[in-house]
Amino acid sequence: MEQFHVRLRKAVHTFCAGHFITLTDTLCEPVHGHNWTVGVDVEGMPDRHGMVIDFIQLRDLLTAIAARLDHRMLLPLHNPLLQVVTAAGEAGHPEVTIWFGKRRWVFPADECVLLPVANTTAEWIARWIGGELIASLAAAGAPPAGRVRVEVDECAGQSAVWERIPG
Secondary structure, X not given: OOOOEEEEXXXXXXXXXXXXXXXXXXXXXXXEEEEEEEEEEXXXXXXXXXXXXXXXXXXXXXXXXXXXXXXXXXXEXXXXXXXXXXXEOOOOOEEEEEEEOOXXXXXXXXXXXEEOOOOOOXXXXXXXXXXXXXXXXXXXXXXXXXXEEEEEEEEOOEEXXXXXXXX
16 A cells, blocks of 8 residues: 655745734733744645646645735634624725724734634634635646645744545
């Protein structure tokens, strides 16, 4: 029995972004940022050209996903403890306002990424990136058949992993 996988760990797969998470129902951490890094593993059998997946295509698609998050404020859309509203601000420019109890944050909308996640933890960000990567590969005609593993490191040595395991 043989198993193959490719591993992508490139310096270009980093993004600088701010976030905060709700730690408990009554505790929300302060806004802060990380220099996030992303790594991907894709498992499968090599095709007739000897490749599990085209490294260049994988690299370019992951680079595009990370670029969407770079220098942005990452905000969760599905956190029941947060109220997130996008509306015109005082100067008429769109703003995102977030409430957690009596605390309030206001950000320029074009500097935010509203993620369809419950919290902007490394775990949920890894899952979102994985879903975006799989969709991008499928749209490019190269859907991965095997396991896809995404690791998001929010600081050196502190990472979360999400895996899509084919059924």
